[in-house]
Amino acid sequence: MTTPRDRLLDAAGELFYREGVGVGVDALCKAAGVSKRSMYLLFDSKDELIAASLDRRAPDYDAVLLPPDGGTPRERVLHVFRAQDDLTRRPTYRGCPLVATATELKDATHPANAVARRHKQALTDFFAAEARAAGVADPDTLAAQLTVVFDGASARAVVRAEPLSGLGVATATALLDAAGLT
Amino acid sequence: MTTPRDRLLDAAGELFYREGVGVGVDALCKAAGVSKRSMYLLFDSKDELIAASLDRRAPDYDAVLLPPDGGTPRERVLHVFRAQDDLTRRPTYRGCPLVATATELKDATHPANAVARRHKQALTDFFAAEARAAGVADPDTLAAQLTVVFDGASARAVVRAEPLSGLGVATATALLDAAGLT
DNA sequence: CCGACTGTAGACCGATCGGTTTCCTGTTCG
DNA sequence: CGAACAGGAAACCGATCGGTCTACAGTCGG
Numbered sequence: 001m002t003t004p005r006d007r008l009l010d011a012a013g014e015l016f017y018r019e020g021v022g023v024g025v026d027a028l029c030k031a032a033g034v035s036k037r038s039m040y041l042l043f044d045s046k047d048e049l050i051a052a053s054l055d056r057r058a059p060d061y062d063a064v065l066l067p068p069d070g071g072t073p074r075e076r077v078l079h080v081f082r083a084q085d086d087l088t089r090r091p092t093y094r095g096c097p098l099v100a101t102a103t104e105l106k107d108a109t110h111p112a113n114a115v116a117r118r119h120k121q122a123l124t125d126f127f128a129a130e131a132r133a134a135g136v137a138d139p140d141t142l143a144a145q146l147t148v149v150f151d152g153a154s155a156r157a158v159v160r161a162e163p164l165s166g167l168g169v170a171t172a173t174a175l176l177d178a179a180g181l182t
Numbered sequence: 183m184t185t186p187r188d189r190l191l192d193a194a195g196e197l198f199y200r201e202g203v204g205v206g207v208d209a210l211c212k213a214a215g216v217s218k219r220s221m222y223l224l225f226d227s228k229d230e231l232i233a234a235s236l237d238r239r240a241p242d243y244d245a246v247l248l249p250p251d252g253g254t255p256r257e258r259v260l261h262v263f264r265a266q267d268d269l270t271r272r273p274t275y276r277g278c279p280l281v282a283t284a285t286e287l288k289d290a291t292h293p294a295n296a297v298a299r300r301h302k303q304a305l306t307d308f309f310a311a312e313a314r315a316a317g318v319a320d321p322d323t324l325a326a327q328l329t330v331v332f333d334g335a336s337a338r339a340v341v342r343a344e345p346l347s348g349l350g351v352a353t354a355t356a357l358l359d360a361a362g363l364t
Numbered sequence: 365c366c367g368a369c370t371g372t373a374g375a376c377c378g379a380t381c382g383g384t385t386t387c388c389t390g391t392t393c394g
Numbered sequence: 395c396g397a398a399c400a401g402g403a404a405a406c407c408g409a410t411c412g413g414t415c416t417a418c419a420g421t422c423g424g
Contacts, residue, residue: 004400004401004402018288019288020286020288022204022381024380024381024382025381025382025383026380026381026382027380029402033402034401034402035401035402035403035404036382036383036384036402036403036404037384037385037386037401037402037403037404038400038401038402040382040383040384041400041401045382045383046382046383094285094288095285096337098341099285099337099340099341100285102340102341103276103277103281103282103285103286103337103340104202104285104286106200106201106202106276108343113341113343116341117341117342117343120341120342141349141352144338144349145349145352145353145356147334147338148331148334148335148337148338148349148350148353149330149331149334149353150334151333151334151337151338151341152329152330152331152332152333152334152335152337153330153334154337155278155281155285155330155333155334155336155337156326156329156330156333158281158284158285159280159281159284159295159298159299159302159333160299160302161290161295161299167323167326167327167330168330170323170327171327171330171331171357174327174356174357174360174361175353175356175357175360177360178356178357178359178360179356186370186371186372204411206410206411206412207411207412207413208410208411208412209410215372216371216372217371217372217373217374218372218373218374218412218413218414219371219372219373219374219414219415219416220370220371220372222412222413222414223370223371227412227413228412228413
């Protein structure tokens with residue numbers, strides 16, 4: 001039995017990603033099968049719900065992108081970009097949810113923006129840990145560069161409305177080679 | 183004497199970038215000093231105005247990013263990333279207008295998305311021309327990779343709400359080095 | 365002075381916005 | 395059984411949405 005809270009977070013995660021944070025509270029509650037009354041008892045405002053739904057969605061997002069245990073640091077890093085490539089093949093792909101939400105909100109102080117910043121940093125931390133394990137000279141810089149490639153690739157897929165077709169993997173590979181992470 | 187059309191396009195370009203395409207037609211017309219009647223005589227719909235304002239804004243955007251005549255291909259390419267770095271230092275920076283609009287609209291068939299695609303391709307074409315002039319083996323791939331870095335860097339500045347501090351330039355430099363564009 | 369034209373001001377339309385409130389049904393627990 | 399409580403349905407609030415339309419002021423060429 002799912003709780004109203006779970007249904008709200010799930011519906012919000014999907015609707016806000018698919019149609020943007022401009023989706024109305026009425027439509028959202030209808031999709032979740034929850035009354036507005038309950039929604040406003042569970043969340044202080046729509047803005048808090050946006051932030052909470054992004055926070056909820058992020059672990060699933062990580063699970064899709066991050067590699068299972070094992071493999072070389074290089075393979076583990078490239079797994080992220082291969083997984084992203086797969087995501088961009090879906091017709092429902094609308095870019096990285098974290099970046100998309102931050103972009104739409106236009107407000108660095110919005111609670112959802114802190115969520116996006118935190119989870120994006122987690123990806124960078126993963127890259128940095130792999131780079132460090134591989135003995136790269138400047139793991140933090142490489143990690144930041146890989147994150148840039150990740151977000152740039154997702155932006156490209158959105159603007160061109162087509163899959164990446166290996167461009168993200170190729171660009172990440174070039175950076176790994178340049179940093180000596182073989 | 184500016185025409186109502188010019189005032190509308192200017193106000194739309196600024197407001198839609200600063201606050202998002204959710205800005206209402208009333209607020210927009212008030213900011214432009216144009217009546218709604220005139221707006222709807224000049225444009226078929228708000229969507230058309232979004233597309234037209236993006237198209238209008240793009241040449242100015244190019245002028246800020248692209249280098250003046252002269253210089254080596256490497257310097258000319260890096261000029262773009264240095265200019266971007268400067269843009270991210272402005273507190274009003276909200277990411278690349280083309281990517282931000284495409285991300286907000288969530289609709290690949292929206293007229294503004296075609297505008298974004300076309301102008302983003304123009305930047306890639308610039309990169310490709312420089313790469314070709316430098317005799318790079320695969321200029322189109324390098325150009326696509328540089329565009330990825332450009333858009334990823336702008337996304338980073340938005341999510342982190344801080345300037346790039348050289349990360350875009352450094353990442354582009356690594357790719358230029360890897361491609362042998364010295 | 366006259367009509368034609370341009371453009372602003374703003375009322376108006378039905379729909380929807382975020383948010384609050386009332387009402388009522390179902391369940392649970394003492 | 396009955397009081398407490400959770401939660402859905404929906405009315406309601408003032409404001410705003412995209413879009414249309416009327417009314418009127420200003421500026422033309424004749």
